[in-house]
Amino acid sequence: MAEPSVVYIHASAALGPNRDYLPAQRVRLSADPAPSDLRELTRRVLGQSLRQASHFVELAAIGARLCLERAGQAPPPATAVYLGTGLAEVRAGEALFKQVLPPGPGLASPFDFINATNNMAAFYVARLAGLVSRNLTLTLEQFSFEAALYLAWQDLRHGAVPAALVGGVDENSFPRANHLRFLSLRDDQVMGEGSAWLYLNGDPDGAIGEVLCVETLKTDGLGGTAWAQALRQFVGAQFTPTAPVSLLPGYGLAPEETEALTRALPGVMLAPYLDYCGCYPTAAAFGVAMQFDVPPAAPQLWLHVNRDRRGQTRLIGVRRPAGC
Amino acid sequence: MCVGGYGLVSCYGTGAQAVVEPLRARRPGSAPLTGLQLPLPEALPVNRMDPQRYPAGMAGTQAAMLAAAHEALTMAGLDRTHALTDCALVLGGTGSLAIAEAEIRRVWERTGVATALPVTSAGAMARQLATTLGLDGPVFCLATACASSANALLVARDLIRRGQARRALVIGAERLSAITLSGFQSLLLLDPAGCRPFDAARRGLQLGEGVGALWLEPVPAGHADSGRRHRFHGGANLCDTHHMTSASPDGGAMARVMQAALTQAGVAAEEIVAIKAHGTGSADNDLAEAAAMKTVFGARVPPFTGLKRGLGHTLAACGAVETVAFLACLDAGFIPPTAGFEAFDPALGVQPLVPAQDAPAGIYLYNFFGFGGNYGTLVIGHG
Numbered sequence: 036m037a038e039p040s041v042v043y044i045h046a047s048a049a050l051g052p053n054r055d056y057l058p059a060q061r062v063r064l065s066a067d068p069a070p071s072d073l074r075e076l077t078r079r080v081l082g083q084s085l086r087q088a089s090h091f092v093e094l095a096a097i098g099a100r101l102c103l104e105r106a107g108q109a110p111p112p113a114t115a116v117y118l119g120t121g122l123a124e125v126r127a128g129e130a131l132f133k134q135v136l137p138p139g140p141g142l143a144s145p146f147d148f149i150n151a152t153n154n155m156a157a158f159y160v161a162r163l164a165g166l167v168s169r170n171l172t173l174t175l176e177q178f179s180f181e182a183a184l185y186l187a188w189q190d191l192r193h194g195a196v197p198a199a200l201v202g203g204v205d206e207n208s209f210p211r212a213n214h215l216r217f218l219s220l221r222d223d224q225v226m227g228e229g230s231a232w233l234y235l236n237g238d239p240d241g242a243i244g245e246v247l248c249v250e251t252l253k254t255d256g257l258g259g260t261a262w263a264q265a266l267r268q269f270v271g272a273q274f275t276p277t278a279p280v281s282l283l284p285g286y287g288l289a290p291e292e293t294e295a296l297t298r299a300l301p302g303v304m305l306a307p308y309l310d311y312c313g314c315y316p317t318a319a320a321f322g323v324a325m326q327f328d329v330p331p332a333a334p335q336l337w338l339h340v341n342r343d344r345r346g347q348t349r350l351i352g353v354r355r356p357a358g359c
Numbered sequence: 360m361c362v363g364g365y366g367l368v369s370c371y372g373t374g375a376q377a378v379v380e381p382l383r384a385r386r387p388g389s390a391p392l393t394g395l396q397l398p399l400p401e402a403l404p405v406n407r408m409d410p411q412r413y414p415a416g417m418a419g420t421q422a423a424m425l426a427a428a429h430e431a432l433t434m435a436g437l438d439r440t441h442a443l444t445d446c447a448l449v450l451g452g453t454g455s456l457a458i459a460e461a462e463i464r465r466v467w468e469r470t471g472v473a474t475a476l477p478v479t480s481a482g483a484m485a486r487q488l489a490t491t492l493g494l495d496g497p498v499f500c501l502a503t504a505c506a507s508s509a510n511a512l513l514v515a516r517d518l519i520r521r522g523q524a525r526r527a528l529v530i531g532a533e534r535l536s537a538i539t540l541s542g543f544q545s546l547l548l549l550d551p552a553g554c555r556p557f558d559a560a561r562r563g564l565q566l567g568e569g570v571g572a573l574w575l576e577p578v579p580a581g582h583a584d585s586g587r588r589h590r591f592h593g594g595a596n597l598c599d600t601h602h603m604t605s606a607s608p609d610g611g612a613m614a615r616v617m618q619a620a621l622t623q624a625g626v627a628a629e630e631i632v633a634i635k636a637h638g639t640g641s642a643d644n645d646l647a648e649a650a651a652m653k654t655v656f657g658a659r660v661p662p663f664t665g666l667k668r669g670l671g672h673t674l675a676a677c678g679a680v681e682t683v684a685f686l687a688c689l690d691a692g693f694i695p696p697t698a699g700f701e702a703f704d705p706a707l708g709v710q711p712l713v714p715a716q717d718a719p720a721g722i723y724l725y726n727f728f729g730f731g732g733n734y735g736t737l738v739i740g741h742g
Contacts, residue, residue: 116598120502121480121482122480123502128456131538131542132459132460132463132538134541135397135537135538135541136460136463136464136467136537136538137396137463137464137467138467140395140396140397140398140537141398141541142397142398142541142544142545143538143541143542143544143545144545145542145545145546148538148541148542148543148545148546149542149546149603149604149730151538151542152504152730152731153502153503153504154502154503154504154729154730154731154733155603155730155731157503157598157731158598158600158603158730158731158732158733161598161600161732162600162732165600166598166600167597167598167599167600167612167615168597168598169595169596169597169598170503170596170597170598170731170732170733171501171503171510171514171596172501172502172503173499173500173501173502174480174481174482174500174502175482175485175486175498175499175500176480176482176483176486178482179482182499182500185497186499186514186517189517189521189523190517193517193521195517217480251497253495345486345490
């Protein structure tokens with residue numbers, strides 16, 4: 036196969052749990068955010084209501100539209116959609132369980148049933164943008180966004196698709212105790228939700244950044260220090276940093292792992308983005324996309340690091356030149 | 360790239376061979392639905408795996424997945440002593456919804472309490488399965504409705520072609536779910552008389568469960584592409600943005616995905632020997648698929664067949680389940696006929712294959728069309 040080519044970021048958008056998507060709207064979360072109603076924002080951003088669409092679909096559709104608007108031009112219809120989600124339709128799924136299962140077995144609401152089809156959000160994203168190409172929804176726990184970005188990155192590098200819209204979308208549910216059935220959080224972790232997207236293609240003109248890597252490291256069984264050293268080795272071999280490196284710690288990292296990593300990577304700056312979006316399986320998308328909110332004064336290189344209970348580590352590396 | 364092995368657990372039993380004679384004879388593998396207190400039509404036909412061997416719930420589902428996987432690996436000449444280093448696992452459907460239902464139902468029956476239980480995600484099941492099977496390459500899990508496991512095959516193919524995995528196991532699993540049955544009933548999409556693909560009197564779907572597994576690998580050096588190895592020429596996935604649950608009525612989007620698959624595979628339409636149609640038996644879907652086949656193939660639509668009366672519509676798993684069933688029939692020397700079809704529909708202008716016909720060597724097309732306009736077409740050789 037032909038030598039893979041470079042993948043450029045042309046636009047990004049990160050919609051957070053308080054309906055925030057602009058730098059001035061970002062709020063540092065000190066507690067679980069209140070349930071958000073997206074109907075008004077849907078009308079404002081999309082110019083229409085999505086009748087019968089779920090909260091999850093609205094999240095996805097708004098985030099994707101914001102991203103494409105920032106790209107400044109309509110994407111070609113052959114743009115592929117890759118949506119990563121760890122939990123997908125939590126609320127519609129919950130409603131279906133109540134409707135159908137004991138004690139009150141009844142028929143499912145048709146709209147809850149349709150919405151609970153896990154690829155419905157990606158369908159809406161494609162439909163609203165007129166995209167008729169490859170359309171994939173992927174789920175892989177807290178690496179769901181990494182899985183989606185990896186496939187998009189590889190498809191673009193190998194010329195399988197001309198452009199890609201890649202997102203990470205998850206919704207929360209209430210009360211917290213109920214939501215903890217779906218994901219494990221420490222008491223000190225705020226539960227969040229979000230919809231964050233990158234618009235990618237192979238054209239350097241007008242790009243605001245570049246995807247450098249989406250990697251999986253087998254680090255099973257490695258303790259904090261040994262694990263951090265393994266990452267340091269990988270980063271050293273992979274990058275010749277030409278810009279300051281910022282670390283985006285994913286929600287799977289324990290505080291001591293983040294600390295070990297900052298010790299192992301001299302000069303690295305910490306960018307704790309979870310303070311703004313809370314914890315959810317695809318928060319990595321928010322972490323990466325949010326970095327493009329404001330053009331940096333100097334070139335920047337961001338490294339998102341996440342780890343799961345099995346010990347596997349996933350890295351995303353992105354670079355942004357100065358002023359873009 | 361080829362399918363080096365395949366395995367199946369279906370309503371006909373364990374093993375791909377179990378489907379061959381029933382499908383040849385157009386013998387439905389369905390039975391009336393029992394055990395779920397739901398407001399559904401009486402004696403609704405469904406296709407279930409052996410409930411003794413593969414009970415509803417996590418253990419039974421995992422057992423079915425492992426049975427299909429081991430059959431595929433064995434056919435590929437890999438026993439449990441072989442290291443599966445750098446081999447990928449790509450899942451299209453896990454049955455996780457039905458697993459959660461089974462747990463809730465079990466607690467309800469024992470205690471009379473409707474319990475909220477921890478939910479096992481499809482992603483977690485995929486990664487657990489990879490560990491159990493010793494597959495230490497990339498793991499992916501596709502959630503694209505009824506095209507899930509067809510898309511899983513396309514993703515696995517790309518991983519191998521690009522050197523990201525040496526070989527790959529693709530699994531599609533689906534369990535019968537009360538929520539799914541109820542949802543399709545709410546949409547008036549279940550046919551109480553069973554699935555009748557492309558039939559003039561067709562009224563809808565017949566749901567089923569099953570697990571299919573396919574082992575993808577490069578064609579081994581020095582081996583002819585023959586025997587039980589099926590060359591995987593390519594395929595495509597596209598999105599029909601017409602409607603959430605129904606196809607573009609003119610079949611335009613379905614035609615585009617078939618054409619894209621042929622183009623990607625470097626195969627001309629005239630080279631296609633036969634088509635494994637999606638053939639849900641719903642009025643609109645079959646109409647659109649028939650129109651699409653006429654668009655792509657003109658007046659000479661190859662023989663096509665629908666398998667959902669025999670196997671049930673296994674939803675996310677159908678890409679794996681029906682591909683394996685079709686390959687097993689080809690390897691037995693015939694193209695399977697369409698069970699459930701009786702009467703020609705003039706609105707379609709084409710009719711599916713009845714009875715079985717000899718399967719010549721050549722290239723076959725496989726269609727899978729899902730909710731959310733998610734369409735996948737595969738191009739796979741035989742002999």
